[in-house]
Amino acid sequence: MKFNFSDEILNIDSKVKGMVAGAFAAAEEIKGTNQERMLRAFVENRVSTSHLTGTTGYGYDDIGRDTLDRVFADVVGAEAAIFRHSFASGTHAISVALFGLLRPGDTLLYATGRPYDTLHKVIGKKGDGTGSLLDFGILYEEIPMLAQGVDIEAIKKRCAKGGVKVVALQRSCGYADRVSLTIEQLGEIITQIKSINKDIIVFVDNCYGEFVQEREPTMVGADLMAGSLIKNAGGGIASTGGYIAGREDLVEQAAYRLTVPGIGSEIGSTGSALRELFLGLYFAPGVVCEAVKTAIYAGCMFSSIGMVTRPEYNAKRADILTSIDTEDAHKLSALCIAIQSASPVDSYVQPVSAPMPGYDDEVIMAAGAFTAGSSIELSCDGPMREPYTAFLQGGLNFAASRLAILNAVHKIQKV
Numbered sequence: 001m002k003f004n005f006s007d008e009i010l011n012i013d014s015k016v017k018g019m020v021a022g023a024f025a026a027a028e029e030i031k032g033t034n035q036e037r038m039l040r041a042f043v044e045n046r047v048s049t050s051h052l053t054g055t056t057g058y059g060y061d062d063i064g065r066d067t068l069d070r071v072f073a074d075v076v077g078a079e080a081a082i083f084r085h086s087f088a089s090g091t092h093a094i095s096v097a098l099f100g101l102l103r104p105g106d107t108l109l110y111a112t113g114r115p116y117d118t119l120h121k122v123i124g125k126k127g128d129g130t131g132s133l134l135d136f137g138i139l140y141e142e143i144p145m146l147a148q149g150v151d152i153e154a155i156k157k158r159c160a161k162g163g164v165k166v167v168a169l170q171r172s173c174g175y176a177d178r179v180s181l182t183i184e185q186l187g188e189i190i191t192q193i194k195s196i197n198k199d200i201i202v203f204v205d206n207c208y209g210e211f212v213q214e215r216e217p218t219m220v221g222a223d224l225m226a227g228s229l230i231k232n233a234g235g236g237i238a239s240t241g242g243y244i245a246g247r248e249d250l251v252e253q254a255a256y257r258l259t260v261p262g263i264g265s266e267i268g269s270t271g272s273a274l275r276e277l278f279l280g281l282y283f284a285p286g287v288v289c290e291a292v293k294t295a296i297y298a299g300c301m302f303s304s305i306g307m308v309t310r311p312e313y314n315a316k317r318a319d320i321l322t323s324i325d326t327e328d329a330h331k332l333s334a335l336c337i338a339i340q341s342a343s344p345v346d347s348y349v350q351p352v353s354a355p356m357p358g359y360d361d362e363v364i365m366a367a368g369a370f371t372a373g374s375s376i377e378l379s380c381d382g383p384m385r386e387p388y389t390a391f392l393q394g395g396l397n398f399a400a401s402r403l404a405i406l407n408a409v410h411k412i413q414k415v
């Protein structure tokens with residue numbers, strides 16, 4: 001197999017490389033800041049060889065696990081954290097956090113509109129019998145987003161009315177047609193909510209946001225946040241897991257849901273997972289930088305061939321996603337097929353759309369990844385609905401991502 005791109009495509013590539021140079025330099029700066037904070041946390045917590053081997057059974061006194069939690073908490077400026085392979089996914093971590101915080105009769109307010117698809121069933125419906133939040137008698141409200149960001153006046157008005165226990169903010173757009181929130185915007189929203197009532201707990205779904213900017217939600221006032229380790233925070237090396245970080249008392253409440261009330265984060269053996277979690281976390285700022293470069297390049301490339309992409313390639317980024325409106329089911333498929341065919345694993349597999357647990361529409365996914373479903377590795381997916389938007393994310397290595405994107409540009413122009 002040989003990548004054989006036409007002169008026309010290579011000309012666009014050179015033009016795009018020039019256009020993205022400034023944004024790439026900015027991404028490298030952010031990587032430098034985040035990697036320095038990471039190294040400092042490893043040194044200050046005296047990470048040692050003995051922390052890299054795990055425990056069995058109950059996992060009492062697992063110093064590797066406890067040190068890893070501490071390192072992550074320090075890196076994100078949180079009082080405490082649980083950074084574990086025993087979270088099955090980001091959705092699991094978010095669900096554990098929300099069930100940890102909320103009690104029957106409490107109100108959860110999603111202030112960034114309808115949350116990510118897989119959370120719809122976590123919120124659930126009253127009497128659905130699944131043990132969802134609503135099934136447990138937790139009340140739920142949401143405030144739709146406006147074109148430029150959250151509807152801050154509506155959020156303030158609702159918070160002032162009383163009764164809201166937790167406000168949830170989703171940093172990344174996910175699969176929705178909305179903007180992602182920068183850390184500066186998140187900080188401003190949190191300040192406004194706290195000015196109405198400082199006791200309201202602000203929770204942030206931080207999926208896809210970690211290490212994209214120089215600060216994390218817990219550094220700008222978020223009380224608790226959660227994310228996935230097969231996205232940014234696992235650095236492409238963690239093979240499963242999730243995290244919750246924030247205020248110590250709230251992390252403990254969440255840990256009571258992860259394991260059991262009264263024991264929380266004191267148990268949970270780590271088997272052979274610790275080395276890859278430490279290593280992945282250590283790599284995360286660099287890997288996220290590669291993914292951000294991939295997103296910038298893809299945005300500039302696809303907009304250069306006339307497609308609508310978001311965010312603007314040179315805008316301040318809040319996550320690792322670039323969305324591309326293909327406007328056509330066949331183009332969405334062609335794009336995913338082309339990305340898959342230039343992946344290091346399963347390159348010969350042809351993706352087709354199918355129903356996915358937790359998603360409302362059929363989804364097509366290209367994911368030729370070392371870790372199944374990993375989206376810090378180059379992946380491209382989209383729900384089969386108008387305007388057939390492809391969400392491209394990840395990329396462990398920009399040099400390889402560029403080839404996959406050039407391949408996609410080449411193939412999509414033939415549809």
Ligand SMILES: *Cc1c(COP(=O)(O)O)cnc(C)c1O
Nearest residue numbers: 089090091116172174205207228
């Ligand atoms: C991916 C994602 C989730 C869910 O994470 P999974 O690991 O796929 O369960 C939640 N929220 C957002 C914004 C996401 O991008």
